[in-house]
Amino acid sequence: MKDTRYAIAYISDIFFGQPSNRLDIIGVTGTKGKTTTTFMIKSILEAARQKDGLIGTLGTRIGDEMIQTERTTPEAYDLQYYGRDS
Helix, strand or coil, X not given: CCCHHHHHHXXXXXXXXXXXXXXXXXXXXXXXXXXXXXXXXXXXXXXXXXXXXXXXCCEEEECCEEEXXXXXXXXXXXXXXXXXXX
């Protein structure tokens, strides 16, 4: 592979047991309202008693655990790491 970012994503997925195969993912894009929208979606999922997580400007939240992050958009390794126990 000539693309190292792709290689890291591919290797991380395998290393962490391919969590993306077990997760439903909702992406929110746009200029304004992403944080509000994601917290509304999180509330809906919680009310439906679905296991949820959130990655965004305020950090990464998995269940009740809040993880401070350095970037708004995590690298592929971090995404796979966060999803490993799904």
